Amino acid sequence: MSATIINGKEIAFQIREKLKNEIQTRAITPKLAVILAGHDPASEIYVKNKQKAAAEVGIETVLYRFEDDVNPKELEDLIDALNKDFSVNGILLQLPLPEGIDSSKILNRISPQKDVDGFHPFNMGLLMAGMNGGTVAATPKGILRLLKHAGIELAGKNALVIGRSNIVGKPMAMLLLNEDCTVSVAHSKTKDLKSLCQNADIIVSATGCLKLVQKDFIKDGAVLIDVGICRDENGKLCGDIDFEACLDKASFMTPVPGGVGPMTIAMLLENVLEAYLKQNA
Amino acid sequence: MSATIINGKEIAFQIREKLKNEIQTRAITPKLAVILAGHDPASEIYVKNKQKAAAEVGIETVLYRFEDDVNPKELEDLIDALNKDFSVNGILLQLPLPEGIDSSKILNRISPQKDVDGFHPFNMGLLMAGMNGGTVAATPKGILRLLKHAGIELAGKNALVIGRSNIVGKPMAMLLLNEDCTVSVAHSKTKDLKSLCQNADIIVSATGCLKLVQKDFIKDGAVLIDVGICRDENGKLCGDIDFEACLDKASFMTPVPGGVGPMTIAMLLENVLEAYLKQNA
Numbered sequence: 001m002s003a004t005i006i007n008g009k010e011i012a013f014q015i016r017e018k019l020k021n022e023i024q025t026r027a028i029t030p031k032l033a034v035i036l037a038g039h040d041p042a043s044e045i046y047v048k049n050k051q052k053a054a055a056e057v058g059i060e061t062v063l064y065r066f067e068d069d070v071n072p073k074e075l076e077d078l079i080d081a082l083n084k085d086f087s088v089n090g091i092l093l094q095l096p097l098p099e100g101i102d103s104s105k106i107l108n109r110i111s112p113q114k115d116v117d118g119f120h121p122f123n124m125g126l127l128m129a130g131m132n133g134g135t136v137a138a139t140p141k142g143i144l145r146l147l148k149h150a151g152i153e154l155a156g157k158n159a160l161v162i163g164r165s166n167i168v169g170k171p172m173a174m175l176l177l178n179e180d181c182t183v184s185v186a187h188s189k190t191k192d193l194k195s196l197c198q199n200a201d202i203i204v205s206a207t208g209c210l211k212l213v214q215k216d217f218i219k220d221g222a223v224l225i226d227v228g229i230c231r232d233e234n235g236k237l238c239g240d241i242d243f244e245a246c247l248d249k250a251s252f253m254t255p256v257p258g259g260v261g262p263m264t265i266a267m268l269l270e271n272v273l274e275a276y277l278k279q280n281a
Numbered sequence: 282m283s284a285t286i287i288n289g290k291e292i293a294f295q296i297r298e299k300l301k302n303e304i305q306t307r308a309i310t311p312k313l314a315v316i317l318a319g320h321d322p323a324s325e326i327y328v329k330n331k332q333k334a335a336a337e338v339g340i341e342t343v344l345y346r347f348e349d350d351v352n353p354k355e356l357e358d359l360i361d362a363l364n365k366d367f368s369v370n371g372i373l374l375q376l377p378l379p380e381g382i383d384s385s386k387i388l389n390r391i392s393p394q395k396d397v398d399g400f401h402p403f404n405m406g407l408l409m410a411g412m413n414g415g416t417v418a419a420t421p422k423g424i425l426r427l428l429k430h431a432g433i434e435l436a437g438k439n440a441l442v443i444g445r446s447n448i449v450g451k452p453m454a455m456l457l458l459n460e461d462c463t464v465s466v467a468h469s470k471t472k473d474l475k476s477l478c479q480n481a482d483i484i485v486s487a488t489g490c491l492k493l494v495q496k497d498f499i500k501d502g503a504v505l506i507d508v509g510i511c512r513d514e515n516g517k518l519c520g521d522i523d524f525e526a527c528l529d530k531a532s533f534m535t536p537v538p539g540g541v542g543p544m545t546i547a548m549l550l551e552n553v554l555e556a557y558l559k560q561n562a
Contacts, residue, residue: 104412121415125406128455129447131385134402156470164458166410173454174409177445177466182477184465185458189437196463199476 003224003250006150012142012262016057019269023058030059030276032090032116033082037066037075038098047094053265059272062088068098075106083111089276090116092268113279116271119166127174133278135271140172142263143204143225144179150252152202152223155180160196162186162213162240163206168227172204193217205240215245223252227260284505284531287431293423293543297338300550304339311340311557313371313397314363318347318356319379328375334546340553343369349379356387364392370557371397373549394560397552400447408455414559416552421453423544424485424506425460431533433483433504436461441477443467443494443521444487449508453485474498486521496526504533508541 023030032054036047051061064078075093082088091114097103107115112122118137126134147154159181163169169185177183186196197203197217205213206227218224228240239256246253254260304311313335317328332342345359356374363369372395378384388396393403399418407415428435440462444450450466458464467477469488478484478498486494487508499505509521520537527534535541 104410108412119410121406121410121412122403123406124409125402125404128405128409128451129385129400129402131389131402156472158472170409170455170458173466174451177451177468180468180470182465182467182471184463185454186463187458187461189461190463191437191439195480199480 001248003247003253004150006146006225006252006254006259008142008146008254008259009257009262011146011149012266015145015263015266016053016269019266019273020057023273028058028276028280030089030272031087032059032061032092032272033064033088034061034092034094035064035066035075035078036094037070037101038068040096043094043096050092050265050268054269054272057269059269070098070101072101072106075101076109079106079109083109083114086279088114089279090114090272092116114275116268116275118171118271124166124171127171127178130178135275136175137167137171138264138267138271139168139206139227139260140175141271142267143172143227143260144175145267146225146254146260146263147202147223150223152252154202156182157201158182158184158199159202159204160184160186160200161204161206162193163227165206168204168206172206176202176204197222203241207240209240210238211240211242213241213246215242215249218246218249220249221251222246222249224250225254225260226256229256229261282529284528284534285431287427287506287533287535287540289423289427289535289540290538290543292427292430293547296426296544296547297334297550300547300554301338304554309339309557309561311370311553312368313340313342313373313553314345314369315342315373315375316345316347316356316359317375318351318382319349321377324375324377331373331546331549335550335553338550340550351379351382353382353387356382357390360387360390364390364395367560369395370560371395371553373397395556397549397556398448399452399552405447405452408452408459411459416556417456418448418452419548419552420449420487420508420541420545421456422552423548424453424508424541425456426548427506427535427541427544428483428504431504433533435483437463438482439463439465439480440483440485441465441467441481442485442487443474444508446487449485449487453487457483457485478503484522488521490521491519492521492523494522494527496523496530499527499530501530502532503527503530505531506535506541507537510537510542 112120118135123134159176164187202223204225210230226239226241393401399416404415440457445468483504485506491511507520507522
């Protein structure tokens, strides 16, 4: 038996097509403000990709660029202005910010209604409390969508989330808990990852540690979701999970690349449209 | 070997004494507004106990009473007024509200700065994000204090939280995660509670199910924290955990009554003082 590969690229494409149609049908132009401070090469690429994907579905983006030595006050003033600007539906602050700037202080200044990343504590709290109306971070939201698209039943399943970031691990744990999974969260201080994995029906790994999850770690028929982005010994892009080895033991797997990654951008675009619709309801 | 009993009553007494001294030394009178709607007998007792404990440490309380048929608009208007009233440091909305009233809508109206229960999504989100400055719900905050008071090391330990309420289970999970525990959350849909318990160094049970956690569920030397309030077959007050049976297998245990319960009120009072100090910083 070979695991079913969950094609995130294809599912994300379908979602983007649906968003594009909805935006065209409604004859609207949601607008996303993107703030990029400094010249981190990965951030430059991420921002370019987000802008391109936004344009393709009919979302307008405006890029605000700052140098590495930007004064945090400038970022705050910009955010205050964007919060008040009715033409702006979403504000995306690309992380990481230049060294020495307190990201959480800047992030928390974004109006929760325009926080399309779902990183504002108010949005995190709505998710944690199981209350509607908040914005859910794009990556965990996309993963839940993949699980549901694949028809995987969640209630009562043992789900293990490896990694406890505010961007993936913690919101993922809360989403799975809201779906009635029994949820465990492992991280760098966890002592026996192997036995936790062996007990898990669903593993979401978001660490960036090459081949962290191996074949003898997983149970037969496990669902494996890989959020890691690593390079193997040959420089090939891969994830946290030993993909080839686990293929004949798992029931469902996401590939890297082409699994979770494309879903993140699709969910970000969906969050922008949802923000627009809420603001114009 | 017999487990060490964590004397919550005694520890809570010490905390209340400390709060009383601090309030006297500073010559201040923090003020807590308590809103009670309807005539739920348990709520009446809880409110009375909170008012009594507040008075003992020098916190003034003002009780706002409403009937079962209160119009939610009245509660909202009162909260708006209390939010603006500089003399009020904390607002406590006693739950449950009368049937038909959307508790979360009313709770979310309380200013996060005056939300001494820590139930507002913004405060929950600050906890989830690991950010400082928020208010943590009294029961999980008190449990963490008990664990630390007993000198129990938390980093790297497997912690199991049974129950996923917004008031205990979820914030408890986040607090333990912030302390570097590997955290699992079990609940009514969990399939194999026994094996989860057997793998746990620390169990926090908050379900109200009589003798849910039995001796053969726990590992040798487990730390058992009991948040449950049940009655046994003889009508005697007890918790979720089979206390007598686990005594010679666990390393630390909280009794019911006299364990977590007294800490909840002490932490509420501490939250009121902290709110006062933040508002008057």
